[in-house]
Amino acid sequence: MEIQKYxxxxxxAKKVRKNSYAPYSKFKVGAALLCEDGDIYVGCNVENASFGLTCCAERNAIFNAVATGKNRFTAIAVVVNSPQPCTPCGACRQVLNEFCHDMDIIMVNIxxxxxxxxxxxxxxxxxxFDAKSL
Structure with missing residues (x-):
């Protein structure tokens, strides 16, 4: 896989990571979602004192794109400030799968x-699990 194309x-994803609201975990995440038509939608994690209400960067990027009418994606980049790249959490994987089971996940540490x-x-x-499973 040629990394340069991403x-x-x-x-x-690096740029939007700076907007993350992570006062509790201090773990800022940025995500950039690539649509089939080449458009890019971004998201960052937004924490809440009631931890269950926190929303990950990946889901925020997807929801941002869907809110503008997009629902066909090819890749998502996830950027974190950690020693190693991080995978999306299980909830984000399931939401991403709703739209594209074959998309590339680009995981980056900075x-x-x-x-x-x-x-x-x-x-x-x-x-x-998807609609075909029903």
Whole structure:
């Protein structure tokens, strides 16, 4: 997988990460979602004192895109300030799967030497639940 083709997506995720509201965990996450038509939608994590009301960056990016009428995606970049890249949580994997089981997940850390990992969602959420399962 050629990482360079996701350069702009990664940069957008890095930028939006700065807007994250993470006063409790201090773990800021930025996500940039690539639509089939080339448009990019971003999201950052937004925490709440009632932790169950917190929303992840990945879901915020998806909801942002859906709110404008988009629902066909090819990739999402997730940027964190940690020693290693992070995968999306289970809830985010399921929401991403609702729209595209084959999308690329680009996971990036920015602490220390930047590392980029790309994996298809289908590997992170094997045997997923979707409408076909009903």
């Amino acid at each position: 350069h702009n997506l990664i940069e957008e 602490r220390g030497k930047m590392k980029v990992e790309v994996t298809p969602l289908s590997e992170l959420l094997p045997r997923s």
